[in-house]
Amino acid sequence: MTTTSAPAGIAAGLTTTRAAFIEDAREHGRLYIDQPYDLYSAENHDAWHRLYGRMHDRWQRYANARFLEGLATLQLDPDRVPRLEDVNKFMAPLTGFRAKAVSGYVPAYLFFDCLRQREFPTTITIRDGEVLDYLPEPDIFHDIAGHVPMHTDLAFADTLVAFGECAREAAVRIAAIDDEHERVRRMTSVIKAMARFFWFTIEFGLMKGDDPDTFKAYGSGLLSSYGELEHCITSPEVQRVPFQLEWVINQSFEIDRYQPLLFVVDSFDHLFVEVGRLVEWMHAGRLDNVAAGEPAIGEADLASFLEAGRAA
């Protein structure tokens, strides 16, 4: 066995927030990294095994059909943390998408620009096996088991690429505004609109099921959460409304609770049409004045867009 297991309390394997390898990469400014597979500890693989095992029945019941097909295509091992290399072997021939290992937070523009190039920034650490349910940071279970199966679908993959194009064109359009205060204000508004669209679709999207009045999940935040996946489909406390672009881009959200409001698309072709409208609205200036509220746009995200606009 080549895995190493550090003594308790010391950076153990590749556990989220406790991985020495990741701390070192961040300290040295390395955002794009390799996946040092041998560093996963027995506990890390066990955490994956338990996360994957308990989701199986819920995915069959509540996930949309394309997710289940994607999961089968990727041939993820239920017992071991996946190797990104293996995932890419199955995914890249289908849609050109590849998972790309990152050491941590990717500023918004860079994140969207990776999508434009059909690369998916992927966290390689895995949550502590003691706290399977709640994790504020993304981890490899969220990124690979929650997001990546959808990336085998052509319309879904094209939707992600359109986000990247929207980001690039927005950065260029807004860089042309002379007044600095106005440039920052509008850029902040566009990023907020894009973040809300991403949240209510890619992260927390619902789709109509085959039977009328039924729903299936396709958002990765739902598909990687044991509790919320059932709650989002069955709870009477959740409002499920047809996707409306003007509503979505003006709607605040909170990240640390089950979502009380979810938007429903008909299909991935429908989702692709809506992201196309988002791009049109961006060009028409209709994302420049969205409602205040969450998410707050951080300095690093704003700077990443403004710099990209200047450089273009």
Ligand SMILES: [Fe+2]
């Ligand atoms: Fe995510």
